[in-house]
Amino acid sequence: MPSKPRDRLGEVYGRLTVVRASDRRTAAGNCYWWCRCSCGNEREVPSDSLSHRLRKKKNITECIECSRELTTEAVCDKNDREENLRRKQAQINRKNLVGKVPDQWLKLPLTDAHAREIGVKKFFRGTYCLNGHLSPYRINGGCLACNRAE
Numbered sequence: 342m343p344s345k346p347r348d349r350l351g352e353v354y355g356r357l358t359v360v361r362a363s364d365r366r367t368a369a370g371n372c373y374w375w376c377r378c379s380c381g382n383e384r385e386v387p388s389d390s391l392s393h394r395l396r397k398k399k400n401i402t403e404c405i406e407c408s409r410e411l412t413t414e415a416v417c418d419k420n421d422r423e424e425n426l427r428r429k430q431a432q433i434n435r436k437n438l439v440g441k442v443p444d445q446w447l448k449l450p451l452t453d454a455h456a457r458e459i460g461v462k463k464f465f466r467g468t469y470c471l472n473g474h475l476s477p478y479r480i481n482g483g484c485l486a487c488n489r490a491e
């Protein structure tokens with residue numbers, strides 16, 4: 342007989358509150374607990390994922406839907422931040438290039454994502470390609486000067 346699991350009813354882990362024991366056991370013999378998320382969903386969680394300690398193994402602190410939402414939000418935020426930085430950097434690069442490159446390059450979108458946003462195929466970040474060209478880029482196609490040289 343496996344030892345009786347520690348009673349966790351009522352314990353709170355992040356958004357989850359333990360509401361009842363489950364009959365399910367992990368391969369290692371740990372029990373599962375049914376937990377109610379603050380959003381109202383329930384999720385069956387193995388007891389070794391319910392912890393307040395920070396560990397390598399990820400603790401579970403919300404239902405599947407909430408964790409999916411949190412991940413998407415985090416990814417979007419990160420992408421937005423990175424894209425904003427890219428655009429800011431491109432603006433700075435281009436400011437330093439006024440008069441040194443064709444004016445129409447400076448009217449192109451700032452980044453690949455910016456070009457897609459406004460439905461244009463070329464963009465100019467004011468950066469040099471690996472072959473040392475200062476040139477606009479084509480979305481998905483890389484440096485225009487490189488393409489011409491091929």
Ligand SMILES: [Zn+2]
Nearest residue numbers: 378380404407
């Ligand atoms: Zn939830």
Ligand SMILES: [Zn+2]
Nearest residue numbers: 470474484487
């Ligand atoms: Zn090039």
